[in-house]
Amino acid sequence: MVRLxxxxxxxxxxxxxxxxxxxxxxxxxxxxxxxxxxxxTIFGAEGPADRIATAISAAGYPAVPA
Known part of the structure; x- marks a missing residue:
């Protein structure tokens, strides 16, 4: 589980x-x-949290670990 x-x-x-x-x-x-x-909250993510945060940030929504 990843939470951002x-x-x-x-x-x-x-x-x-x-x-x-x-x-x-x-x-x-x-x-x-x-x-x-x-x-x-992302369930079943295989990649690291920073990779997911980077993808969300690139979409225009800065994301940080919660």
Missing amino acids: KVEKMGCGGCAKSVTSAVQAIEPDARVEVDLGAKLV
């Missing part, structure tokens, strides 16, 4: 963009988004 804080994520469109960024590099992962807490 994504401060700029504030709406359903943001959540969809973040989910798409994760699934582009971890297609089999399950992504849960908590907009209120600005947290993204």
Whole structure:
């Protein structure tokens, strides 16, 4: 499990963009988004957390380990 804080994520469109960024590099992962807490939890990710954070950040949503 990987948990990341994504401060700029504030709406359903943001959540969809973040989910798409994760699934582009971890297609089999399950992504849960908590907009209120600005947290993204990824289950079944095989890559390191920093790789996933980099992908989300590249999509325009800076992400850091939570």
